[in-house]
Amino acid sequence: MTDALREQIRGFILENYLFTDDKSALGLDDSLLERGIVDSTGMLEIIFFIEEQLGVKVKDEEMVPDNLDGVNKIAAFVAKRQAA
Amino acid sequence: MCGIAGTLYFDAQRAPEQSRLERMVKAIAHRGPDGDGYHVEPGVGLGHARLSIIDLGGGAQPIHNGKRTVWITYNGEIFNYIELRQDLEARGHQFYTHSDTEVIVHMYEEFGDRFVDQLNGQFAFAIWDRPKRRLVLARDRAGILPLYYAQTRDELVFASEVKSILASGAVKAELDPNGLDELMTFWAPLAPRTMFKGVNQLAPGEMLIVENGSVKRRQYWEWSFPEAGAHRHGAQADLEQELREVLSDATRLRLRADVPVGAYLSGGLDSSTLVALLQERVPQTLRTFSIGFDDAGLDESVHQRTVVDYLRTSHNHIQCSTADIANAFPRTIHHSEMPVLRTAPAPMQMLSGLVRRSNVKVVLTGEGADEVLGGYDIFKEAKVRHFWAQQPESSWRPALLKRLYPYLNLTSAQSAAYLKEFFGVGLQNPADPCFSHLPRWATTAQCKLFWSDDFRGRVDGSAVERFRDSLPGQVRGWHRFNRGEYLEAKTLLPSYLLSAQGDRMLMASSVEGRFPFLDHRLIEFANRLHPRYKMRVLKEKHLLKQAMRDRLPAAILQRHKQPYRAPDAAAFVGDRTPEYVTELMSPQALARTGYFDPDKVTRLVAKLQRAKVPAARDNMAFVGILSTQLWHAQFVAGQKF
Incomplete structure (x- = not known):
């Protein structure tokens, strides 16, 4: 898992959900759900981003908070799938 | 329906200017294009813009009782006025029109403030009771028709719409930060609050009684x-x-x-x-x-x-x-x-x-x-x-929510974790x-999220x-x-x-x-x-x-x-963005009004331009911001579109 991947994901969330480029607005371990950063359609957008920009298909059973709820979790999930 | 407007001066001798009432009525002429009418006496002025529905020939307002001591300006319909009138006639009341308006005046004379309990309809009205020097405003039970008022040191002005109160000059248009807070929570400011600082609205089912210099609100239903x-x-x-x-x-x-x-x-x-x-x-x-x-x-x-x-x-x-x-x-x-x-x-x-x-x-x-x-x-x-x-730990109970919102497209039992975050707000209580x-x-x-820091500081709790x-x-x-x-x-x-x-x-x-x-x-x-x-x-x-x-x-x-x-946003972004949208959503225009953070809004607009299917939150925020800018432009800055 690279810093570049983490920053790409953080950049996407900052731009699309928090509407800022201030990195301090989103910690790498912050929960997107608990902080109310994404809504129901928002999660679909994150999945589109992972699939279209990062090239990783997300299966139904993978749509769980452990994989998607935060920058570090998404980065770890994507890195694992890219390595597989 | 119609439009009403008026003023009560706390100085009983002060004479209202009819020209001012005319300006107030003109501001809401769309509510009543079929005619206007006024009643002016020391301390009180009543105005009316008429949309003729019942008694087309004889229903011009304001209307009075037999002794010309009780006057009314009224917007609405009393659907049971025929039955009420028959009852009043049996009690000896005499009428000079065939309108439902006149029935209200006589109901007030006969039953006092409790008369509203007998009305079946949609209404907003002002009754002036000269012998008691008493003004009664009332709004129907469900809130079908509007009624606004503003109280200053000298007077209480009221009208069917805020633009009429603004036309009186009694208050200057200014955004109430708590009004926008309520709008961006409940979809609208809640009575008595409005979007305008210093302008209130009667709640549905409420009367406002002004008597002996005091203003009292009473919930009648x-x-x-x-x-x-x-x-x-x-x-x-x-x-x-x-x-x-x-x-x-x-x-x-x-x-x-x-x-x-x-x-x-x-x-x-x-x-x-x-x-x-x-x-x-x-x-x-x-x-x-x-x-x-x-x-x-x-x-x-x-x-x-x-x-x-x-x-x-x-x-x-x-x-x-x-x-x-x-x-x-x-x-x-x-x-x-x-x-x-x-x-x-x-x-x-x-x-x-x-x-x-x-x-x-x-x-x-x-x-x-x-x-x-x-x-x-x-x-x-x-x-x-x-x-x-x-059973907060159950995963299949919240799964029932998927039946209500099939678009959530969450198929596995594990999606309960998401449902819990979206719909679990307040679940513990x-x-x-x-x-x-x-x-x-x-x-x-x-x-x-899009509020400016400065604006956020102006909202109370x-x-x-x-x-x-x-x-x-x-x-x-x-x-x-x-x-x-x-x-x-x-x-x-x-x-x-x-x-x-x-x-x-x-x-x-x-x-x-x-x-x-x-x-x-x-x-x-x-x-x-x-x-x-x-x-x-x-x-x-x-x-x-x-x-x-x-x-x-x-x-x-x-x-x-x-x-x-x-x-929603699809109407405004893309190739055919109207000029007024570009102007009002520009960083300069947003900075001028000061309600929203120009940088965040610019990013929102850019996101909507990229989006295939805009997210619900983004749609709502965009329409809310654009309409706040339009509200400010028209009411505070006085721009015409």
């Missing part, structure tokens, strides 16, 4: 429910029969007019029910009106056609494009006098325009049925969340009177806390389903649906709306019923569907409820 356990039960067939009778009589009374009456037809259960009941009473072919959208996901034309073919009405249809919405939107905000989070009022304004062009002045609508008879998804959502709150509405309010409040503190104590003793109905009736219905999407869009075209489902006899009948008659498991409006099963096509009875929606 309230949405009320039985204590849990004290509901009415009965044989289903008997209750169906009673519902049909009450609704049919509510419809009968609302056909009283000296001008042609039509009906809105959305293709849903409520408007179809009304049209079916109307067809039984109107000798000629009924004229119906509907709106359609190019976006198939929002369009209900197929269902409208089903009802038209079945009931054989004379139907008029208007197709609304995204460009139409963008073009109509500045005028929509001029009439709504508040920002909106959806564009839905704009097509309603176009629809009332179609009615007017068709030479129809009065339309009946199905508004209110969802509140009164249990139609909204939010009631189902609350029911599932209550069920879930009893199911006794909270606001329980049913907390997820919706939390979602709406995401618009506040939390809109939800302020509202919760204002709730009457008995609400906590009601059935949880009734608590949800009550919140809906106190927030969205009067403040948004009947206002920005109702009265204001009708009056923009000088058309009067009438609402049989909001007849107070029907509300009181429905409120006494046990909730299981309204929602059977998760099936909405159970009793109404059963009561109408022989009179409507099965396709309409079995339809899943489709909320009325119009294209």
